[in-house]
Amino acid sequence: MRKYYIGIDVGGTSMKMGLMSESGEVLAEAEHLTQKEDGPDGVIARMVEDAKQLADGAGISWNQIGGVGVGLPGFLDIPNGVVKYLTNLGWRNVPIKEKLEQAWQVPVSIDNDANVAALGEAWQGAGKGVDDLVCITLGTGVGGGVIAEGHLLHGMNGFAGEVGHIQVDREGVRCNCGQIGCLETVASATALVRMAREAIDQGRETVLTAESLSAREIFSACAKGDPVASEIVAKAIDALARTLAVLSLVLNPSRFIIGGGVAKAGDVLLNPLREAYEKEAQDNVKQGVEIVLAKLGNRAGFIGAAGLLARGRK
Amino acid sequence: MRKYYIGIDVGGTSMKMGLMSESGEVLAEAEHLTQKEDGPDGVIARMVEDAKQLADGAGISWNQIGGVGVGLPGFLDIPNGVVKYLTNLGWRNVPIKEKLEQAWQVPVSIDNDANVAALGEAWQGAGKGVDDLVCITLGTGVGGGVIAEGHLLHGMNGFAGEVGHIQVDREGVRCNCGQIGCLETVASATALVRMAREAIDQGRETVLTAESLSAREIFSACAKGDPVASEIVAKAIDALARTLAVLSLVLNPSRFIIGGGVAKAGDVLLNPLREAYEKEAQDNVKQGVEIVLAKLGNRAGFIGAAGLLARGRK
Structure with missing residues (x-):
């Protein structure tokens, strides 16, 4: 056996x-x-x-x-x-x-x-028992995977779920992939740190310091009301919410699972993301949708x- | 039997x-x-x-x-x-x-x-033999359906493939669905006619007349180089191309099938759409992708x- x-x-x-x-x-x-x-x-x-x-x-x-x-x-x-x-x-x-x-x-x-x-995550983590879900990993980059009606989607060449390269800002910065304004350029840990460094270089007032920049520091400063950190987090959340809104129209999943280093921020990320999604997503497709944290880590x-x-x- | x-x-x-x-x-x-x-x-x-x-x-x-x-x-x-x-x-x-x-x-x-x-279309039309495709119908509204690895996708409540309500213009006009700037507000037959009417009302120079406005007239004027018609068609194509680029990242289909009344324009629509898609879509996901007309009509x-x-x- x-x-x-x-x-x-x-x-x-x-x-x-x-x-x-x-x-x-x-x-x-x-x-x-x-x-x-x-x-x-x-x-x-x-x-x-x-x-x-x-x-x-x-x-x-x-x-x-x-x-x-x-x-x-x-x-x-x-x-x-x-x-x-x-x-x-x-x-x-x-x-x-x-x-x-x-x-x-x-x-x-x-x-x-x-x-x-x-x-x-679908099999044993935050998506257990759910047939339609999208898992988004916010780390150095932004990765994704789609389970539709219980199946892992691949598409023609295995690139299905490449949500990190959905364009969220036509006037944004260039991504490693060559495109402009991908989700990854706004919502990855790398992007959060880049935006914080830019704000510091511009001499903006913030508790953040160039020496100890990380997604964690930025979320912690955001939770304390730091204006620069709050602005950066808001930008990431806006881009994420619009991406989830698009994914809802294409796939109509019942659950979004957010993982990766950035997701360690927990409710500081998730609560405003849920609110923004509620505003951005179309009425039909958002009903009953849950946005949750990944459970299995690495x-x-x-x-x-x-x-x-x-x-x-x- | x-x-x-x-x-x-x-x-x-x-x-x-x-x-x-x-x-x-x-x-x-x-x-x-x-x-x-x-x-x-x-x-x-x-x-x-x-x-x-x-x-x-x-x-x-x-x-x-x-x-x-x-x-x-x-x-x-x-x-x-x-x-x-x-x-x-x-x-x-x-x-x-x-x-x-x-x-x-x-x-x-x-x-x-x-x-x-x-x-x-997937079974007997323009998608015969193709396992991963998206079918987009440009008619009074814009509808869609997704076949992924041979399966028709539904999502949680059957709304998978609702591509007509993907937001393409945050500063656009309001859609019937309540959202702002959906693909449908730019690329449906209704939208083309609306945009033409607006241009005529603004007194812009065009061969189009308020009496005989249709997607067909607009494409025909575009083919003859009418500036208003060309601008409207370009706007629709830009929005469509960006939508196909997003769909390629989410689903990585090998074929897009374009149907509905607007698709009767044929190559006047398809050729510039292919060009615009080539520019908008990410390198990995666009390789080998075909954009074709639906075959089965109604x-x-x-x-x-x-x-x-x-x-x-x-």
């Missing part, structure tokens, strides 16, 4: 992995350095060993493993299980599914990091990766 | 219906006045008879019918098959699925008009309605 699944979330710095039961319980987890300097074959070889040790350490023999899911940060050919390009790791054209299946002799599925995080990735197989790619 | 399906597209004025083979061939079709003054029971009773006659006339006995799909213009509880509110017909809380199944003794599915039109509705069952609600 193959009843256990392993999920692996590969990042530029570390690989998080978890052994999970079919019903979504985490039985064991581990974190290893990615050591990207070893190149794809070296990293994959360690991945193979680390996953076996994870199962072994939990007293699960490898023939009880039903499959392994892998979340990867970059461009993938998901159906064929091929890494096209991973920016952080410098991998190009790596048939990772084939390599891993050969080594492990179990089915392997891959998907991008934002998608597995969304699937993790475990969402490996949990969702395991879910790629454990949920039977529903 | 139940191998035939009937699709019915209920409008405020007429009901179009078709008898279809499992593989999507239209074997017979008919159009009847809706006669909404008879109320739901009257209209439903005639629908029951008309569908039976359609099968009969084509030499198909009723026990060869595998099911009937019905497209309806309004607010529906789709899973339960209940009409909540049809604006045009004035129906409220009509358990139409139950009534029709009782009368016909075959499975009945309902869905809204924009969704069945999208499904029709038969898309009944074809898609039949498809609700014939495609096995894939």
Whole structure:
């Protein structure tokens, strides 16, 4: 009986992995350095060993493993299980599914990091039991994943859910992606810090100082009424609310899940976001919509990766 | 062997219906006045008879019918098959699925008009063989439907694909839906005519005249280089292109299908729309995307309605 699944979330710095039961319980987890300097074959070889040790350490023999899911940060050919390009790791054209299946002799599925995080939250986190949701991660960048009628959406090339690059300001600043005024240029942690630095450079009065700028400091200053911090947070919330309004019209989800470092602000972010969404969203599509915080933190990735197989790619 | 399906597209004025083979061939079709003054029971009773006659006339006995799909213009509880509110017909809380199944003794599915039109194009029209597409109908209003990985998306309350109410101009005019600057206020036939009328009222020089304003006239004047018409068409195309750019990020479809009266303009609309989309859309998500005209005209509705069952609600 193959009843256990392993999920692996590969990042530029570390690989998080978890052994999970079919019903979504985490039985064991581990974190290893990615050591990207070893190149794809070296990293994959360690991945193979680390996953076996994870199962072994939990007293699960490898023939009880039903499959392994892998979340990867970059461009993938998901159906064929091929890494096209991973920016952080410098991998190009790596048939990772084939390599891993050969080594492990179990089915392997891959998907991008934002998608597995969304699937993790949908399966075992803040979206448990919800069929239609959008998960938005506000971190260094802004990522997203869409679950529609229980299915993780990919679109033609796996880019469905790329909500961070929705344009929110035609007169805004240029994004890393080349476009102008993406959501990411206003609502990521990086964007909040950039806007605060600009205000400080302009000599505006604020408790914020150039030395200790972070999303956390900005939200904390906002909660205390600092005008610069409040203005920055308001701008991010306005852009987020308009994006959720658009997503409601396209997908009509019942829940938005907000995660990532910026979401650690909690109610200081969520309460005004709910208010702004209420104003921006169209009457029909906003009824019954909940905006909630993600629950799984940085475990969402490996949990969702395991879910790629454990949920039977529903 | 139940191998035939009937699709019915209920409008405020007429009901179009078709008898279809499992593989999507239209074997017979008919159009009847809706006669909404008879109320739901009257209209439903005639629908029951008309569908039976359609099968009969084509030499198909009723026990060869595998099911009937019905497209309806309004607010529906789709899973339960209940009409909540049809604006045009004035129906409220009509358990139409139950009534029709009782009368016909075959499975009945309902869905809204924009969704069945999208499904029709996906199944037998301009989206045949394509798994990820968005269908946008530019008519009196702007409607839409989304097929993602072969599935018609509904979202929580069936409003997925309501792309006509995506905000494209925060300083725009008020839409019927109550919001400001929806796509519908710029790119519907109604909007084109409104903008032309405003220009004429302002005394601007144009070949357009208040007496014969239509989307068709406006596109024809645009093709001849009329500055007012060109400006109006450019505005509509800009808003449409930005909307397609957003949809590409959310859904990453491989094809956009443009239908409705405004799409009759053909290449005068499509060519500049493709160019504008190329500029507006993000590099990753626009690769390989096609923007094409709908193929089925006003038969898309009944074809898609039949498809609700014939495609096995894939």
